[in-house]
Amino acid sequence: MQFFLDTANLEDIKKYASWGIVDGITTNPSLIAKEGVSLEKRIKEITKIIRGPISSEVISTDLDGMLKEGRTYAKWANNIYVKVPMTATGLQAVKIFSKESIKTNVTLVFSVGQAILAAKAGATLVSPFIGRLDDISEDGMALIADIVKIYRNYDFKTKVLVASVRHPRHVIEAAKLGADISTMPPAVLEQLVHHPLTDAGIKKFLDDWEKVKDKQ
Numbered sequence: 001m002q003f004f005l006d007t008a009n010l011e012d013i014k015k016y017a018s019w020g021i022v023d024g025i026t027t028n029p030s031l032i033a034k035e036g037v038s039l040e041k042r043i044k045e046i047t048k049i050i051r052g053p054i055s056s057e058v059i060s061t062d063l064d065g066m067l068k069e070g071r072t073y074a075k076w077a078n079n080i081y082v083k084v085p086m087t088a089t090g091l092q093a094v095k096i097f098s099k100e101s102i103k104t105n106v107t108l109v110f111s112v113g114q115a116i117l118a119a120k121a122g123a124t125l126v127s128p129f130i131g132r133l134d135d136i137s138e139d140g141m142a143l144i145a146d147i148v149k150i151y152r153n154y155d156f157k158t159k160v161l162v163a164s165v166r167h168p169r170h171v172i173e174a175a176k177l178g179a180d181i182s183t184m185p186p187a188v189l190e191q192l193v194h195h196p197l198t199d200a201g202i203k204k205f206l207d208d209w210e211k212v213k214d215k216q
């Protein structure tokens, strides 16, 4: 399973990239706005740190605008994935991008039908937002299970990128289902590392060692 970080914060990207387990980055207009930076500048900065897929989202909602923005992003670096919202126009854009060998990430996917359409349009990645479904008392993980099963039934090449992850259990459950990628906020990656028994175990070993260290 690949781990992506869902952030546009450069310090976080540098910090967690140094752990050696960050395979890619997802951004969205809200994450870029939070950083108060230019999209182009920040995406280019990220490409200097991360070699894997980096998602940069189109802002336009019309086809010409999406194509213009996506083609521009794709020229910034060869690991840019053009993030396109799940609309009928978005599907048209994804089909055209796929013919131009521009990689895509269809975002804001909330249903199985949308995921099938994204795969049929030739999306490289599909991003079901599980946290936002859970927020409205729907079952985000059930959506992942259905998409993974259907993509395997038909050998769709589109990869399932589990998005809107809120806590480590989301990552673990998605892994059990065989989802290809989880994108997570830095806080969730941090939570995955820690366990109170690990901390207690380290403390006990060091305390015991202290008692015999002079005999070494």
Ligand code: E4P
Pocket (backbone or CB within 6 Å): 006, 026, 027, 028, 107, 127, 129, 131, 132, 163, 164, 165, 183
């Ligand atoms: C994914 O690509 C999105 O940027 C992200 O996961 C959205 O998550 P949110 O629901 O926490 O905003």
